[in-house]
Amino acid sequence: xxxxxxxxxxxxxxxxxxxxxxxxxxxxxxxxxxxxxxxxxxxxxxxxxxxxxxxxxxxxxxxxxxxxxxxxxxxxxxxxxxxxxxxxxxxxxxxxxxxxxxxxxxxxxxxxxxxxxxxxxxxxxxxxxxxxxxxxxxxxxxxxxxxxxxxxxxxxxxxxxxxxxxxxxxxxxxxxxxxxxxxxxxxxxxxxxxxxxxxxxxxxxxxxxxxxxxxxxxxxxxxxxxxxxxxxxxxxxxxxxxxxxxxxxxxxxxxxxxxxxxxxxxxxxxxxxxxxxxxxxxxxxxxxxxxxxxxxxxxxxxxxxxxxxxxxxxxxxxxxxx
Amino acid sequence: xxxxxxxxxxxxxxxxxxxxxxxxxxxxxxxxxxxxxxxxxxxxxxxxxxxxxxxxxxxxxxxxxxxxxxxxxxxxxxxxxxxxxxxxxxxxxxxxxxxxxxxxxxxxxxxxxxxxxxxxxxxxxxxxxxxxxxxxxxxxxxxxxxxxxxxxxxxxxxxxxxxxxxxxxxxxxxxxxxxxxxxxxxxxxxxxxxxxxxxxxxxxxxxxxxxxxxxxxxxxxxxxxxxxxxxxxxxxxxxxxxxxxxxxxxxxxxxxxxxxxxxxxxxxxxxxxxxxxxxxxxxxxxxxxxxxxxxxxxxxxxxxxxxxxxxxxxxxxxxxxx
Numbered sequence: 083x084x085x086x087x088x089x090x091x092x093x094x095x096x097x098x099x100x101x102x103x104x105x106x107x108x109x110x111x112x113x114x115x116x117x118x119x120x121x122x123x124x125x126x127x128x129x130x131x132x133x134x135x136x137x138x139x140x141x142x143x144x145x146x147x148x149x150x151x152x153x154x155x156x157x158x159x160x161x162x163x164x165x166x167x168x169x170x171x172x173x174x175x176x177x178x179x180x181x182x183x184x185x186x187x188x189x190x191x192x193x194x195x196x197x198x199x200x201x202x203x204x205x206x207x208x209x210x211x212x213x214x215x216x217x218x219x220x221x222x223x224x225x226x227x228x229x230x231x232x233x234x235x236x237x238x239x240x241x242x243x244x245x246x247x248x249x250x251x252x253x254x255x256x257x258x259x260x261x262x263x264x265x266x267x268x269x270x271x272x273x274x275x276x277x278x279x280x281x282x283x284x285x286x287x288x289x290x291x292x293x294x295x296x297x298x299x300x301x302x303x304x305x306x307x308x309x310x311x312x313x314x315x316x317x318x319x320x321x322x323x324x325x326x327x328x329x330x331x332x333x334x335x336x337x338x339x340x341x342x343x344x345x346x347x348x349x350x351x352x353x354x355x356x357x358x359x360x361x362x363x364x365x366x367x368x369x370x371x372x373x374x375x376x377x378x379x380x381x382x383x384x385x386x387x388x389x390x391x392x393x394x395x396x397x398x399x400x401x402x403x404x
Numbered sequence: 405x406x407x408x409x410x411x412x413x414x415x416x417x418x419x420x421x422x423x424x425x426x427x428x429x430x431x432x433x434x435x436x437x438x439x440x441x442x443x444x445x446x447x448x449x450x451x452x453x454x455x456x457x458x459x460x461x462x463x464x465x466x467x468x469x470x471x472x473x474x475x476x477x478x479x480x481x482x483x484x485x486x487x488x489x490x491x492x493x494x495x496x497x498x499x500x501x502x503x504x505x506x507x508x509x510x511x512x513x514x515x516x517x518x519x520x521x522x523x524x525x526x527x528x529x530x531x532x533x534x535x536x537x538x539x540x541x542x543x544x545x546x547x548x549x550x551x552x553x554x555x556x557x558x559x560x561x562x563x564x565x566x567x568x569x570x571x572x573x574x575x576x577x578x579x580x581x582x583x584x585x586x587x588x589x590x591x592x593x594x595x596x597x598x599x600x601x602x603x604x605x606x607x608x609x610x611x612x613x614x615x616x617x618x619x620x621x622x623x624x625x626x627x628x629x630x631x632x633x634x635x636x637x638x639x640x641x642x643x644x645x646x647x648x649x650x651x652x653x654x655x656x657x658x659x660x661x662x663x664x665x666x667x668x669x670x671x672x673x674x675x676x677x678x679x680x681x682x683x684x685x686x687x688x689x690x691x692x693x694x695x696x697x698x699x700x701x702x703x704x705x706x707x708x709x710x711x712x713x714x715x716x717x718x719x720x721x722x723x724x725x726x
Contacts, residue, residue, distance in 0.1 A: 112436075116458065117458050118524075133682045134681075136439050136440070138682060202440075356719055357684075360456060361682060362682040397678055398724070398725065400722075400725075403722075403725065
């Protein structure tokens, strides 16, 4: 259905078709609020808790859209991907629900919790070095061997259309927002957010939140072209990958601004949200809260949606307990 | 309204009146599910997440019912209580919303997170030793000095009627259950659950879950009369207090059974739920999951509501990281 489609070709109907396709396999996650965090930020925050997806991340949306959109013939050889974590386990989860094989290439440094989840869902892991170059080389070998359908973690219109369903729910659940803030790594969630929000709520601003130590999207946005870093280091392990052409389309055309936060600010925001929202969220998911706290004038008095992207955390290694 | 009412006098109309009174001040918390935890237990579990109340515990329901039910004249002198934690901060929260003073007596060993929350909501803390005897003695002095209205953490029909609103929401949100499991300390939540469930869903079984190391309700239930322990020690800090006459009425007449769990089983269940449900819950809230895992034949194949009672945890002192 999405053959020969690029990010630029995606329409709101692709999001709607994705939503119909994946609805039996995902949760319409709840939106939580905290008076305390509202007082602290001066904004009215609406947390869309994608950490409550069964696989613990919004990435099941895109993964399910890709997996359940395959023809019977394509599905037979299974799917394959490379991912720092949540896409790997989400694709394994989606493939498991369809009963087809899933091969994933993961950096050997990926969190143990995420590797464990991939295996629990029946995925097969091949490890690589923690750099984009190594990951792509190892992946080429795996794909050649299996003939599986490649589902890129974010640079895939099927994936972007799936992620776009999240903000459709958020807009409906909240009855409208002044702004949405989501983390940015490769840009899959932000692109899906742009697709939905620019069509259904064009007056709503879209902010991306990125770690200072992996600020390639921030620099790309300022420069007007993609700048890619190989293997940046940040506690927000889901946000290390660079933009690609399909996500750059959305970032360059629809994002209002990109804000960054330091490692300490991310960890502080994570602990703060665990304490007052009482949800288990990943460091990557704390970056939006960190940037909202850091840019009070942008968000004060506004109704702000915050995408809590995932909750797959190693509970034995919490970053504030080092 | 509830003058001269005892536990035995409470009717479902008291619950309904409480719900109408407190609705502007509480959240109708979401019900979460986990395929993983369902597979593990063989049951279909519905987690009613009271940890997502602003004050982080179901106790805001009873506290708000008591505080907002006071006449203007009574309210002027404020409210007072003794509590190991969540009732203290919930009563402070409720009093703060009405703009009246709140005095609480807390054991000096109470978790710092709970003391901090009481102060954040404007409550005044007087510390006592961690025993029922010391707590009651110090409280008598505080009440004599302030003339405040005593709102007992659980042995108060206004409080029980408030807690009863939780399972009314749970029954409606799930469309019916075979069983409900809630932790038992003093018995406020279990009594409210009994009030609602015995009236609205009399075929639904009611199980209480208690730490082995503070198993006074379990022994009371077997003996047929209240047995009180002074100062038992358990990681489930909310469950150390004994039953009293108003809660004993419900426990002795409506509870199907009481199950217990060891300290290690409670901590394991807590970590398991954080990992797979991705919510921050207290040790006390993990006791139901521990007892469900321990009694599979009781719950297998059943639709089971689980009350997640609270989420006020010291994130610097997690019990599995010792």
